[in-house]
Amino acid sequence: MFDGTQKRVACMWFPRLPCERVLRARPIEAPFALTLNQKNTDRIYCLTPQAEELGLQRGMSFADARAFCPTLVSQPAQPDLDTRFLSSLRRWATRYCPWVGREGTDGLVLDVTGSAHLFGGEEAMLTDMRGRIDRAGLTLRLGLADTRGAAWALAHFGEGRIAPGQARDRLAQLPVAALRLEPQMVVRLQRLGLRSIGDLLTTARAPLARRFGTELMLRLDQLLGDCPEVIGPEAEPPHFGVRLTFPDPIGLFADVMAATERLLMPLCDKLKTHEAGARRLMLSLRRVDQGSQQVELRLAAAIRDPARILPLFARGVGGVDAGFGIDQIRLEATVVEPLPVQQIGSMARQASPDRLNDLITRIGTRIGLENVQRFLPADSHIPERSFTIAPAAYSAPDSGWVCLRPRPLRLFPPEPIAASGMQPPARFKWRRMALTTARATGPERIAPEWWLEDDAWRSGLRDYWKVDTREGRRLWLFYTPQNPGWFVQGEFA
Structure with a gap:
């Protein structure tokens, strides 16, 4: 037993949080893993125990993993959704104490000083944590000790609780990786024969500090409580x-x-x-x-x-x-x-989009914001694909199209006209109108985008001409050399 003033810290580690977040919504019986692109290579980010039993491990390239396990089911990892899920778990963990913070990307740290008796003691509290997390379909490893470092080490390499004042004896058997050190430093320590925390505790501090710097000494002091470590709970987001x-x-x-x-x-x-x-x-x-x-x-x-x-x-x-x-x-x-603060006044006189946004809002309240749309340029030399349509409320206006040749204001599906030869016809009929060519500018040859399937461009190349007629119509005609024919596709203003 101990008094309520003794500092006690609990660490909750969810070793398979990303995978289990996905499997909670859609269970999969086959070996499952999440992949993350790192340095242009898809690597295993998280995997299930069933996949680990087949020889897969974190950091392995996805191609090698599929070679080991052809039945592996995978999905791209979404670290942002994992962070949101961990935030939800943090809010849930405040039922045990008000001071709950994050421990990396897959853990929580709780300052349970003076709150364990509300659950019938520390063992009963840990049992309650395990039971609730198990019912939620998550894997949990717990550590409870006098310091944050000891609780983390116990959750990752031992699990359970350490009675007050017994941290040194219990933690001496854990590996040096339990000190939350960088992997490179862990390897350097192991090469010197320092494989456990007990080995470090029995070694003179001065040579260790000279060889490995202050980080190693800091982690040792945090583990034993000689250097305090603050648990800062996250502030709740503002409620508007x-x-x-x-x-x-x-x-x-x-x-x-x-x-x-x-x-x-x-x-x-x-x-x-x-x-x-x-x-x-x-x-x-x-x-x-x-x-x-x-x-x-x-x-x-x-x-x-x-x-x-x-x-x-x-x-x-x-x-x-x-x-x-x-x-x-x-x-x-x-x-x-x-919405950051902006400079206003004579030094920043620019056309404000506020009136346009208010107009879009007024129209959107009647017909829906999604139905107020604008044209945006697209990266394609094909006339039909050189623009996209997006809701004006959820897109920003672009500076405009970059085009070396003029484009008609109106585009429509190609309409055939009766004409022959490779030069624009002197006279032709279009939409029941007899037109006479006054001036023709061109041709502009446009090739199809071979990497996309488009039935309209299966005829191959097109030679476009800008034709001004004596009747006042300014049309955009094209000729198809592979399958000779003339078509009208647009009209200039």
């Missing part, structure tokens, strides 16, 4: 939400808009403090009959200006059924993007 409760219910449009304006002021101030802007806002209105209605506002760009946001709520608020009255309003920024 405000609420207003009324003593008497309201129901008029002007009253609801006034309340929304009152909520927008502190919300935008908080967004400004965190240099962020709202892309999606949710206005929740609770009625006195306990019913509620929501007004969602999706913005074309990140905004934190109340004067610009308030008028955009007018359409949604106008369609709200207040019933017998609204007694509470809540405004929350559900999607937030970084």
Whole structure:
């Protein structure tokens, strides 16, 4: 037994976290591994015990792994999703103590000083941790000791708990890798015959410090508690939400808009403090009959200006059924993007896109932001593939097309015309109009992109001509040498 003032640290290590995150959503019976591209080579990032039994290991190239195990099932690793999953586990671990931090990319460290008695003691607390994590389908290794370094070493190379004051005797049998050293330093120590922590403890410190530097001494002191190591819990992300409760219910449009304006002021101030802007806002209105209605506002760009946001709520608020009255309003920024502070004034007079973004937002509230689209240049010399269409709210305008030859304002599928020869016809009919060629500029030869399948370009090369007609039409014609024929594909302004 020990008093509640004795520092106690627990380490939770999830050795197969990336794989088990994927297998929780979609179990696979076959050998499974995740791959990560490192230096232009796909290597094993994480694997299951079934794959390890077949001789596979982390760091092995994926080609070698498939040669060892043809039935290996693999997926690309997603470290960002693993980080989010570990953050969820960190929030869950706060049920045991308030001070929970990350330990690398696959572990957690908990300062459980004075909290183990709430679970019936340290053994009962560790048993509870194992049981809950096991039901979640994860592999867990635990270590509990007086210091963070000792808890980490125990979780990775021993597992279990060390009673207060017994760390030196228990940890002496662990390998030097348990000190959280770089792999190169571990190899250097092993070559000198220093294979365990006990070997280091019985060696004079001065020669070790001269040969291996201060890092080795620091890790030893952290392991034994001679050098304290802080456990810093992660700060919770800011919550961008405000609420207003009324003593008497309201129901008029002007009253609801006034309340929304009152909520927008502190919300935008908080967004400004965190240099962020709202892309999606949710206005929740609770009625006195306990019913509620929501007004969602999706913005074309990140905004934190109340004067610009308030008028955009007018359409949604106008369609709200207040019933017998609204007694509470809540405004929350559900999607937030970084919006750094920008220079304004005479030194930064540039065309502001705010009015265009507000127009896109207004139109998007009626037909949907995805339906307000813009053309963007694409890297292709084929006329039909030289542009893409993207939602204007989720794309940035490009500087423009880089084209050595003019392109028509209007493009349409090729329309055949009756003509012969390799030169543009002097007279031809197009869309029931008789046209006479006044001037022809060209040709511009465009070859098909052989690496893409396109039925429209199977005829091969095309020779394009810009044809000005006496009737005022300025057309874009092309001739196909392999399969002789003339077509109209565009019209200039």
